[in-house]
Amino acid sequence: MPSNQLPVAEAPAEARKVHAALTRSSTGKEDLRELEAGLDSLQSDSIRKVRIDWSRILLPVAALAVLIILWQLYVSLGFKRRDVVPGPLDVIGQVGILWGEGKLQEAVWTSLQRGVVGFLISVVIATPVGLVLAQVAPLRRAFGPLISGLQVLPSVAWVPAAILWFGITDATVYFVVFMGAIPSIINGLISGVDQIPPQYRSVGKVLGASRLQLALQIILPAALPGYLGGLKQGWAFSWRSLMAAEIIAVGGTIGFGLGSMLDQGRVLSDMTIVMSAILLILAVGILIELLVFAPVEKRLLRRRGLLAGSTR
């Protein structure tokens, strides 16, 4: 056992300085602790203060204001009839009327609820499937092309089939949402797993992780940035598919969603309702991104030190 404590300080200081790489270079435990502490503080960045960056809020608001002014300007020039191209004020008025009738709240709530529930169920289904596909090579080779293909197939294509199978019911809407979201989430997770440095697996093996532990404790967290990208896309696809389903499948036991509102505007030839519905669909999309995905993503990237130098 190498437990002999040698009086290290005996070596002449001069020689120790010159040949630091060849012999002991510190004079003992306390000296070493002090040297390391000094080096650590020299080599670490000081903590930067986080401040509210007003340009993040003011620039998008300014961009929005410019767009609305341009819109109003175009309408006031009078190239088109007002009932074909309504101005921002007309649309705001219509939104006010819809709010007063309670239709707006009903439509947003119905759609949002369906979108979120459908998306969450998709996540629960897609995550284990994606993890298994990413980890088991024969399965991936067999089903990989199919999953990629499904991602390209517009999920609206499923609407006629769903109506024939489930009738005009909520099941139709959910089915279309699943077919939109699940392939995206699976693909995101697989590409996240593909980008994991191979060394993480070696470390996991050396640390004695079982196959399941490797998947849950190392592969899944390591793949999180890619997985989150898949979730974002999955949400976008759920929301789009939902709108498409609501526009096409109207009536029956299906409630009144934003897509239904859009279709109603078309039936009534009321362009202000159509524009209101489009803007509401857009607004919900932007709000979900700003309030849910952006903070989660930012936190994830910051904790891993991946945010420095980005334009986010």
Next chain:
Amino acid sequence: MPVVLEHLGKRFGAGAPVLDDVNATIGQGEFVALLGASGCGKSTLLNIMAGLEAPTSGALEVPSDGAAFMFQDAALFPWLTARENIELALKLRGVGKSDRRVRAGELLDLVHLGGAGDKRPHELSGGMRQRVSLARSLAQDRQLLLMDEPFAALDAITRDLLHDELERIWKETGRTIVFVTHNVREAVRLGQRVLLLSSRPGRVVREWHVSEEHRTDAGLAGQLTGEITTRLREEIRRHAK
């Protein structure tokens, strides 16, 4: 004897053998430096000892509980703090939750990083990351510790300090260490024994004992470094034709 290598050979596919007839015995608590030029199969040999790869011929005897491993880059998980990285190693070993916290704290203290436990890998300097990585490999609590050029990417000042640090920890913990390096000075500085591996195929061609006098007498250490360097260069020159 925790590690015995007998006529060990390794080839990938139908290519030339990477390792051929490697023989070595490493004693309990010994610090062995495995030295060789690039492409001599040092890392492959270490991977075989760690059980990450299988040899194609020969036999090896390693402790039944396996080995701890330290990589060239720290290979810390970026989504965990320094402490959580160490705790994960303990968790995968089956250590209970409350014990994990205490043990991780002790290990951080051992590598003089008691105050940096809550930092994430990207907030640490290269030397600090390697110390966390060392603490993590100690958390595995295996008698045998395999190290694959762990200090190669560090600056010279940090490396000198970590040599002292590793020597101290080796003495405190009584581990058996196999340390792979292509740096002759590093091998002489750390190893009790230096094994020189030839290149293509890798084979142990020569070994030197490094005594305690070499640790403190820079002249002696310099002499030995020169001798080993000369022999290493002979080995490299063979490949000039």
